[in-house]
Amino acid sequence: IRRLRREFGITPVAKKVDSLAAEWPAKTNYLYLTYGGSSDDVNYNEELRLKKVIVLGSGPYRIGSSVEFDWCCVNTVWSLRDQGIDQAIIINCNPETVSTDYDISDKLYFEELTLERVLDIYEKERPLGVIVSMGGQIPHNMALKLSSVGAKIIGTRAVDIDRAEDRAKFSSLLAELGLKQPKWRRLTSIEEALKFAEEVGYPVLVRPSYVLSGSAMRVAYSPEELRDFLFLATKVSREHPVVISKFIEGAKEVEVDAVSDGESVFIGAVIEHVDNAGIHSGDSTMCIPPLSLNNSVIEEIKDYSEKIARALRIRGPFNLQFIVKDEEVFVIECNIRASRSMPYVSKVTGVNLIKLAVSCMFGFKLKELIFKEPAELGYFGVKAPQFSFMRLTGADPTLGVEMKSTGEVACIDKSFAGALLKAQMASEQNLPISGSSILVIGSNSGVFETFMDDLREMSCEIFMIDCLGKSTRKTEMKILEFKDAFNYLKSGKIDLLIDLSPNKESTMAYKLKRLAIDFGIPLLTSEGLIKAVIKSIKEFKSKKVRMEVKSLNEYLESLPWTYGFDLLNDLKG
Template sequence: TYGGEVDDITFEGNSKVIILGAGTYRIGSSVEFDWCCVNTVFALKDNGVDEAIIINYNPETVSTDYDISDKLYFEELSFERVLDIYEKEKPLGVIVSVGGQIPNNIAPKLAKAGVKILGTAGEDIDRAEDRAKFSSLLEELGIPQPPWSKLTSLEEAKEFARMVGYPVLVRPSYVLSGAAMRVAYTEEQLEDFLVLASSVSREHPVVISKFIEGAREVEVDGVSDGESVLIGAVIEHVEDAGVHSGDATMSIPPFSLPEDVVKTIEDYTCKIALALRIKGPFNIQYLVKDGMVYVIECNLRASRSMPYVSKTTGVNLMEVAAQVMLGRKLKELNVKKPAYLPHVGVKVPQFSFMRLDGADPVLGVEMVSTGEVACLGDSLEEAFIKALLAAEFNVPLGGGNILVTVGGRRLKREITPIVKKLSDMGYSIYATEHTAEALVKAGIKNVNVVYKISEPQRKPNIRDLLLNRQVDLVINIPRTGTLEKYAEMLKDEYMIRRKAIEYNIPVVTNLKMAKAIVDALERIRKSGKKLSVKSLNEHLEALRNVEKHSISC
């Protein structure tokens, strides 16, 4: 304590390492980072560290359990407090890359104060976290990225948006879970979003970039020692870009990417990791459009997908990263990863919309999920359906009533083949007037017309169907338009989604997600197989018999 003159414990010993935890659970920071912290503690102890010291202040975590670390400081994760503890303990160094964004944010300050950062240096963390510096690095490496501009004035931002065309993405630096990140479709929205982004990123630059619509999103988790790179997995999102990676449904291995695109992603990953002199865990996010690969961002820390990657591939990335941060080389460790996977791993987000009054279950570039669950299966569709069920998304496997409502001609055209598959499988289709008209015109028979919640006098009404649990799944794809003439339509769509959430009826608000669910249902029905039940140990045992290869580059 600050007023004390005598210590209750001794501070002797040379082999100590401090690990900074993730702080309180909140949207964007959950148990995934705590898994990374705890596995780092275990790996440090297995590799000769006498004292693994945790600094964290969340009583709900495993990392703050009394029997995990050798010493626990239940203190705030601030620059001043960490510095106090560092000066008292005199450890070998501090690990800032396994506890999410808070430790990463204070790493440059700690480094300037003389704190020994184990792993990636504070200045290199800044080169990745600072959006402008990272974009400049990509230009030096000749790696494509969406057109971007560092915000210097509102007028320059508007001029940039006019030049590249809307929509544009507003991106603050040094934030977790896409805080204040927004897609602007109009100049008015751009003004509002720039003010918001500047307020959450006061010390660091705000960057605006062209938002590429209809692109696939891919990410890579890996570990580098500054000389070699281990790529843990290339992960493909089910949804198109525009959904935050923490809210996205993911697949290992990728399910739609051509082999040459995967090779390009691996090549870019190696170049970026080596250029940033990464020594520890990292995550890089990509866009793929028309065969071109673009870089979105790079996080020089453990990502929330690392537990998922580690368990799907059988290679504990935190165990590898801990040894690298202690100074060992990947070639020396001779880490082997499977050349291919005998199973598919799918990760699905968990949401708490029902507990948040008025929350709209539409997904965007700012994260809203509160957890996640991953499942392994013998096929993509099996792993996908199992993961949805595990996340309490009650997929109607045996048939049922599906409510479909979409706005705009383009969305109606795109939803039609999806609904036709449902109809052919025997599901009963309910749709609002204009959606039903488009479906019938496309040749889908027996579409039941239902009326808007805002028209309670017209029957049958959507509100009654939801209230009486007569709907098993809602597919409601909102339009992105912001014109005043759409205001009533947008409000009505929101009311449908919100009521479905309140009555615990699964809602799909993303076209790619709707297609993936329907395709999975179709394949499972055609195969006639039941969902397999295997333990994680059984899957890991199967991995032991798979051919292995060493580091990626």
């Protein structure tokens, strides 16, 4: 269709957004394409000698694509100017972003992020290339198609991006490198999938390729669930393979945000998830530096990261995700792009990973930019998700492998407990710091015993309701019937709701959690976060922890600066 359109001379023209109500010619860098015109408002022939780079933005805000990626795009534009680029051009279509402000880019095309529109702009501008790795999954998915029609991708090659994004190709690469990963199988038929699940045992994880925020990713606990999830996954990811892998329960998830120059790797941070594996990374509470990983595990994670970066010939930013179970490290995913945690890592560590990545994209080597390894932090940085469940009537607040958060906050303190409590308060979780009544859903006594002593020491009044009807009366907790629990929540007698039920999708559990959301009662559903929050509250109540008030710069100035350029002043935005 595109070829025919061009043959018939049906091509759009570039027009400036009129900011002066047509009274005078508008001098603006805001542009859009339209078929309702005969000439461009820009004389592209006069710009032939200019060095231009197009940066693809993150598009409309939605779950999985938000301001974190816009921070990366804006920092990319600033960094391009440091590389001597004459025009940093942004294509984006979201008026809420900073990247669409008039004073950020040299040109802004307020246009949809589709292959057709990006190619129209590319052909008019004739840039040095396109950066697809800063705006999240939406522009990232265009790399292979842009490359196939002759557009130059700046940074990691499109074919190598595909080797990471395609679940089957990436799993095959890990096998070639001899790196551990959960057992997996590429979907060929439903019968083959069911056979694989029987071999490795349930639960299994259904993982489509090239999807945003874990879309259609599901954990199946039975053949019936597996059939349903496979149908959904193949609908969402029609052009790319679906992979099924063994889901490892009770594991810890770890991430790495890093930059590679094609040879060397700079690891910005090893990030430990406070929540257990099985919660989407965008919904998980994170901690820098790692809280419970020993040095041998951290070194193994770094070694895996370097091997994967070299194998994929990464030049620019990347994010790796691991799970750790019984000191054993497994690789689960690689994203050769900026991650939503890179602004957080950059600000906590003081190293602007985006500026570093752009330098590597333009041929600089890390050894020219970084003099020494990063210094150890003397504090903790905790990132917590922000949810909008209260505004989404009927939405289930239970977290899982598909992302649900709509924002995030990050806080720093000299202690992990202080940073965690700050982050929880900043994300509008009004945790009960003084005298509290706690309602526990479920009968997972093994999990509950791990923090029961802490609750006793805090003199909390504990109520319990068992949605499965399996609880016994031999407990220190007061057992409530569903009707009583419902009324306690409505009347404000409960300060914190904890969900330990094995079946978090049960109707009774859902109704109680939904009620807690509607009445602004703090809710915790993740085992790892429940333990961490209760322990932190206990430490704060016993005055072992004091939350200090300091600015970001005060923390960063305490670090011994060992880097090749002034990164403290580069952390803009």
